[in-house]
Amino acid sequence: MSILIKNATIITVDKNNTIINNGYIYIEDRFIKYVGAIAPTYKAEQEIDACGGIVMPALVNAHTHLAMTLFRSYASDLPLQKWLESIWKVEDDLNEEFVYYGTALACIEALEGGIGCVNDMYFFMEAAAKACADTGIRAYLGRAVMDSVGSGEQRLQEAEELIEQYNGTQNGRINVLIAPHAEYTCSEEILKSSAELAQKKGVRLHIHLSETDFETQDCIKRRGKTPTQFLADIGVFDVPALAAHCVTLSEQDMDILKSYNVSVIHNPASNLKLASGIAPVPEMLEKGINVALGTDGAGSNNNIDMFREMYLAAVIHKGNKKDASLVDANTALRLATINGAAALGYAGGSIEADKLADIIVLRHNSLSLIPMHDAAGIAVYSGAKSDVKVNIVNGKVVVFDGKCVTIDKELIITKFMQSVKTLFKAN
C-alpha cells in the first residue's frame, strides 16, 4: 500500500524541529519514503489532502494500563494508595474477556485521539495483544510481574510465553517487554529474574519508579537507599529500561538514571489527579535524560489522551517554576513523539525518510487551530484529540475522518459496557 499526503504543514520532529510548509509525505508499505516541499514523482494508491493543516508524528503513549478504561471515573478524588486499594478489590474479578474489551476500547480512544503506539503494562496480556492487533495500534506489551501477592515465577513465565507468542508479530507492530511492577511490589529475586529474562530475550524492561514521596521514603526506610539506587545496584538497569513516573527523585537518582540510559516516562495527568506531585522534568531534561510521556491508566487519568499529556507537560512546569522558557512547544512535541519511540527502541516518532510511518493529520478548519502563527505552538497549546482527522500506523490508515476504521466500534462499545456491568455487579 502506498499513500501520498499533500498540502501539509509538516511538523517533522527531526533533530532541527523542521517545519515544512505545503509539504508532501510519501509512504510505501510500513515506511516513510519521502518528505519534502517538492511534489514527489511516485504514484500513490491513496492520496490524502491535508488542506494546509498540521501533519505530525502520531503520539507515543509510553506508559499506560489500557484495560483500566473499565475503571474510568471509579474512585475519584482519592490519593494513590487509597485509590489503588479500591481498584485492586475489583481487579481480582477481571478475566480475559473484560481485558480484551477494556483494551480494545482504549485502543480506539487512543487511535482516534492521535496515538500511534502504546506501552501497556497489565495482566491477561494475550487478550490485550489480540485487542491491539485487531485495532491496528502499535503496541509494546508487558505482563505486570509482582510477588508481593501471588507467584512472581508464574507471572514471569507468562511474560516469557507472551514474548514467544507475540513479540514482533503483525508485521512488527506488536512487541513485548518485561514489566516488573515496582520496587514495592516485587522481591529482589523477582526483580533480578525479570532483568535476566529481558537480557536473555533481548527485550526492554518497563517498571514504575518513585511515583510518590511515600514509595520513595518507605524504600529508604526498608533498604537504606532510594528505589532508583536499589534497582541500579541489583542490575535492573543493566537492560534498556523505561521507568514510569519518577516524581520524587534526588539529584543523585537522576544522575543514576542518566548514567544507565534509563528513559523516564512522565505522566502529568495521573500524577496531578492522584496528588503524587510534579516530576522534576526540566531538571531531567537538563541532565540529558530521555523523557517521554504517558497517560497511565484511564482509572487514574481518566483519559487515554496524549494531546492532554503533551499540553500538561508544556504548561505545568512553567507554572510550577514560574519560568515560561521551560518545556517549550518543540520540547513538548519531542516528549510526546520521538522520545517515546527512543524509549521503546523503534525507528518512529518523527517524519523523516526511512522512519516507520506513524503519522497523524489534524483538521485544518478546527477553530482552535486557527490562525496558525506557529505550527509547533498551536499543536501543543491548542491541539486536542478531537482535531485528529487521519491516523496512519505502520503505513496503514487506521482512523479516517476522525473514526477508527479497523474494527466494529459499536460492537466493542456494547461488549465493553456489558463487561463493566458484569464486573461491577460482582463488586
Add this chain to the structure above:
Amino acid sequence: MSILIKNATIITVDKNNTIINNGYIYIEDRFIKYVGAIAPTYKAEQEIDACGGIVMPALVNAHTHLAMTLFRSYASDLPLQKWLESIWKVEDDLNEEFVYYGTALACIEALEGGIGCVNDMYFFMEAAAKACADTGIRAYLGRAVMDSVGSGEQRLQEAEELIEQYNGTQNGRINVLIAPHAEYTCSEEILKSSAELAQKKGVRLHIHLSETDFETQDCIKRRGKTPTQFLADIGVFDVPALAAHCVTLSEQDMDILKSYNVSVIHNPASNLKLASGIAPVPEMLEKGINVALGTDGAGSNNNIDMFREMYLAAVIHKGNKKDASLVDANTALRLATINGAAALGYAGGSIEADKLADIIVLRHNSLSLIPMHDAAGIAVYSGAKSDVKVNIVNGKVVVFDGKCVTIDKELIITKFMQSVKTLFKAN
C-alpha cells in the same frame, strides 16, 4: 419556545450537588420551569433525547478577551511582560471589523465547547457586543479602561455609552460592566471614576489583580501596599467586583477580598502558560471567597475551552499541594458554572426551576465518557469540548449536534482569516 430534555443524567449543581438519573428538564421561554425524575405533563415544541448522557449547566467563562483569537499561537513560550509587549504592538492596528470577527470566532468556539456565558474585557466593544448578539451567547462586556497610555476619560465615556446602548439588550442576554484594566495601567483617579460610574449605573466592575509576583511587588514598591489593599482603600471594591487572576495574594489580601465580597476569577491555563504561577485557590475557597473560572484570551491560553479550565482547576492544586482532596469534582463544577453566574450576578449556573436556561447536553456515546461510575467525576476529569452535543442559551438552542446553528460559521472563518492576514501584514 418550549423544550423538553429527557433521558438525562442531570448534574444540577444545586446546593446539594444533586445528580438526577433518567431525568427531565422542561424549558419555557428563557427559563427552566421543571427539573425532576418524573416526566412533566407539559407539552414541548422541541424534544431533546439525552440518551442517558450528561446534562449540565452551560459553563461560565468569567474572564476573557474574546477577540484575542486573532493572536492565537502568536508569541508562544514567553513570560507575561514580554508576551504583552509583543501583543500590544499589533493591538495598535486593531479596528472594529477585526474585533467583530475575532469575537465572533471566539463565540462560536465557546458555544460549541459548552460555554453559555462570557465576561469579556477588550476594546471596540460595540463590535464585540454585535458579535455576541449575533452568535447567541450570554455576554458581560467591559470596555478596558486604562490611562497609562492614552485618555482614561475618553475610554470611560465609551464604557458609559456601551452601558446605555447595550446593557440588558437581546432579552437580557447582553450586559455591560465597567472594566478598569489593572492597578498598574490605571491612575488612582481613573480607578475611582470607574468605581463611581459602576455605582451610578448599577453595574459590576471587572479588573485584573495580582497576576504576577512582579505586578504585586512593583505596586508595593510604588504605593507601599499590595494592589488588593490599594484598590480596597480607594473604594474600587465598594461596588460588586470581579478580580481576575489573583495569583500572588497575601493572607491579608484574601481576607480583604472576602470582606468586600469580591469574586476571584481563576485562569489556570493562562497562568501556567505565561509562568505567572498557581493561584492559592484552595486557600481562597477555605476562606469562603467566591472563586469562578476563566480562559483569559486565546492569545495566552491558547483556547476558549472551559472544559480545560475546569479540568486544570481540579488537578493542578491536588498536584501542587500533594493533596487529592483539594478541589474535588463537585467543587470544580461549581467554579465553572454557578460561581461564575454568582460573580456576574445573574440567576444561572445551575439546573433548577426558575433559573435561566443555559444548559448543555453531552454525547452519551463519547468513548471517554464511558463507563459513568461517577457523573460529576467523569464530567470534570474526562469531559472535553468535543463532547458537547447541544448548547442551550437563554432558552434557545445555539449548538445542535456539535455545530453552532445561530450564524454562518464558514463565513465567519473566512472573514476572520482575512482579518488576521491584514492585521499581521501591517506588522
